[in-house]
Amino acid sequence: MPTLYIAGPEVFLPDAAEVMGEKRRIAAGFGFAVTGPGPDENANPTTEVRTARGIYLKDRRMMLEAEYCLANITPFRGVSADVGTVFEIGFMIASGRRVWAYSNDPRPYGARVWSEWYRQEGPQAMAGADGLVIETYGLADNLMIDCGIAEHGGQVIRPEGPVADPDRDLAAYTSALELMAASL
Amino acid sequence: MPTLYIAGPEVFLPDAAEVMGEKRRIAAGFGFAVTGPGPDENANPTTEVRTARGIYLKDRRMMLEAEYCLANITPFRGVSADVGTVFEIGFMIASGRRVWAYSNDPRPYGARVWSEWYRQEGPQAMAGADGLVIETYGLADNLMIDCGIAEHGGQVIRPEGPVADPDRDLAAYTSALELMAASL
Numbered sequence: 001m002p003t004l005y006i007a008g009p010e011v012f013l014p015d016a017a018e019v020m021g022e023k024r025r026i027a028a029g030f031g032f033a034v035t036g037p038g039p040d041e042n043a044n045p046t047t048e049v050r051t052a053r054g055i056y057l058k059d060r061r062m063m064l065e066a067e068y069c070l071a072n073i074t075p076f077r078g079v080s081a082d083v084g085t086v087f088e089i090g091f092m093i094a095s096g097r098r099v100w101a102y103s104n105d106p107r108p109y110g111a112r113v114w115s116e117w118y119r120q121e122g123p124q125a126m127a128g129a130d131g132l133v134i135e136t137y138g139l140a141d142n143l144m145i146d147c148g149i150a151e152h153g154g155q156v157i158r159p160e161g162p163v164a165d166p167d168r169d170l171a172a173y174t175s176a177l178e179l180m181a182a183s184l
Numbered sequence: 185m186p187t188l189y190i191a192g193p194e195v196f197l198p199d200a201a202e203v204m205g206e207k208r209r210i211a212a213g214f215g216f217a218v219t220g221p222g223p224d225e226n227a228n229p230t231t232e233v234r235t236a237r238g239i240y241l242k243d244r245r246m247m248l249e250a251e252y253c254l255a256n257i258t259p260f261r262g263v264s265a266d267v268g269t270v271f272e273i274g275f276m277i278a279s280g281r282r283v284w285a286y287s288n289d290p291r292p293y294g295a296r297v298w299s300e301w302y303r304q305e306g307p308q309a310m311a312g313a314d315g316l317v318i319e320t321y322g323l324a325d326n327l328m329i330d331c332g333i334a335e336h337g338g339q340v341i342r343p344e345g346p347v348a349d350p351d352r353d354l355a356a357y358t359s360a361l362e363l364m365a366a367s368l
Contacts, residue, residue, distance in 0.1 A: 014315035052321040056331035077301050077316075078262030083270045084326035090274030091332075117261050131198035132261075137236040142268040147240030148275075 002184055004032040005063050005097075007089065008072030009082035010167075011037060019168055026174055027070075030181040036062025063088060068184075069097055070176055073141055073156070074104040074166050079112045081141050093148050101149055102157040102176040103140045104166035110136035155179060186368055188216040189247050189281075191273065192256030193266035194351075195221060203352050210358055211254075214365040220246030247272060252368075253281050254360055257325055257340070258288040258350050263296045265325050277332050285333055286341040286360040287324045288350035294320035339363060 004027055010019045024034045037059050063069070069092040073081035080086075081103075092099050105112065113134050114124045127133050139146035140156050149156055157176040163169040188211055194203045208218045221243055247253070253276040257265035264270075265287075276283050289296065297318050298308045311317050323330035324340050333340055341360040347353040 012317040014311065014317075016317075052319075052323060052327040053331050053335065056327055056335060059328065060332075060335075077297065078264070080262070080264075080267040082326070083264040083267060084328040086267045086270045087274035087326070087328040087332060090271035090276075091278040092274075094275040094278035113261065127198065133196040133198075133200075135236075139236060142266070142271070143236040143240055144243065144268040144271040147237050148244075148271060151237065151240060151244075 001031060001033045002068055003066045004034050005036055005066035005069045005088070005092065006034060006072075007037075007069055007085045007092075009074075009076045009085060010072065012076075012082075013167060015168075022170065023173065026170065027177060030177045032068070032177070032181075035065040059088070060091075063092055063097075064095065066092075067097060068180065069099040070173070070180065071099060071101040072103075072173070073101045073145060075112065075116075079109070079117050081145065086145060089145060089148065093152050098153045099149050100154040100157070100176050100180050101140070101145070102172040104159060104163045104169045104172055105140075106159050106161055106163075108136075108138045109141050110134050110138070185215060185217045186252055187250045188218050189220055189250035189253045189272070189276065190218060190256075191221075191253055191269045191276075193258075193260045193269060194256065196260075196266075197351060199352075206354065207357065210354065211361060214361045216252070216361070216365075219249040243272070244275075247276055247281075248279065250276075251281060252364065253283040254357070254364065255283060255285040256287075256357065257285045257329060259296065259300075263293070263301050265329065270325075270329060273329060273332065277336050282337045283333050284338040284341070284360050284364050285324070285329070286356040288343060288347045288353045288356055289324075290343050290345055290347075292320075292322045293325050294318050294322070 006023055010016055013019055027034050071085050071089050076082035089099055114120055118128045137143055140158055146156050157172050159172050190207055194200055197203055211218050255269050255273050260266035273283055298304055302312045319327055321327055324342055330340050341356050343356050
């Protein structure tokens with residue numbers, strides 16, 4: 001049975017246990033044994049760095065127990081994916097694991113930066129008002145994420161249009177699992 | 185001569201060549217041979233995914249040529265570090281490289297989320313108005329970044345107070361290099 005690590009910011013949801021439990025059930029239905037993370041990951045945050053270290057070590061162990069990774073790169077508190085998830089994508093790719101990802105935002109990164117960061121629609125340049133270059137490759141997020149995933153045999157799945165609840169929608173997640181299961 | 189990969193969002197600055205050149209010069213002064221990235225990384229962005237792939241492969245090669253990594257995790261377009269940089273931190277840690285990081289923002293992640301994402305000062309809870317949990321470990325960013333770096337022998341450096349130009353300030357960068365050079 002192929003082993004899978006499910007990376008994503010669901011750990012921060014108030015209903016994390018339900019959403020993560022549902023993701024595990026769907027993955028099991030496609031034949032994956034899920035190594036982590038646990039649905040109780042962030043249930044009891046404290047201000048102690050010692051606890052943060054414990055979570056890191058546990059997540060690291062669960063990543064290394066998995067052959068595959070499916071990451072939720074839906075924008076989290078801003079224009080890009082959750083950085084904890086992105087750390088895990090880089091970690092898994094360097095560990096020789098095949099990584100897939102999905103986003104519940106249909107837009108490419110560049111369009112998102114224009115509308116959400118610069119609050120501007122219409123004709124767009126290669127740089128914002130602050131002079132910072134905007135990646136306009138049509139990818140879901142920073143090129144290291146999209147290209148890293150593609151280069152090592154994975155795919156990034158996006159919906160065709162907006163979804164009602166991007167924090168919890170599991171349609172793109174399910175499509176990604178279907179593709180993964182078919183490719184193994 | 186120890187080899188170093190300098191990860192950070194400086195590639196997106198309009199004066200990327202100057203800032204990245206200066207970072208290379210300072211690193212050389214501490215005895216590091218810098219493998220990348222090049223100061224011309226994002227000078228000619230195009231809409232072609234092929235070019236994005238080329239940048240990924242070049243950055244990947246330069247990462248693997250380096251024994252050490254120093255990453256700039258100053259918040260970029262939001263409350264967290266540039267996701268391209270975070271991908272590289274995870275990649276380098278999994279590749280067995282020691283990674284250091286610095287931020288030009290003195291605040292811990294939790295305080296930043298409260299003031300910049302929820303636009304709220306004063307007493308703060310463990311979750312925002314949207315119910316999403318906020319990591320309040322006092323770390324510079326998501327725990328995977330801070331703890332990953334610490335667990336594998338590196339350190340995260342932050343300034344004592346606000347800096348005038350967080351996109352370009354090199355004081356914390358220089359302090360980090362000093363610590364790195366002393367620890368090798």
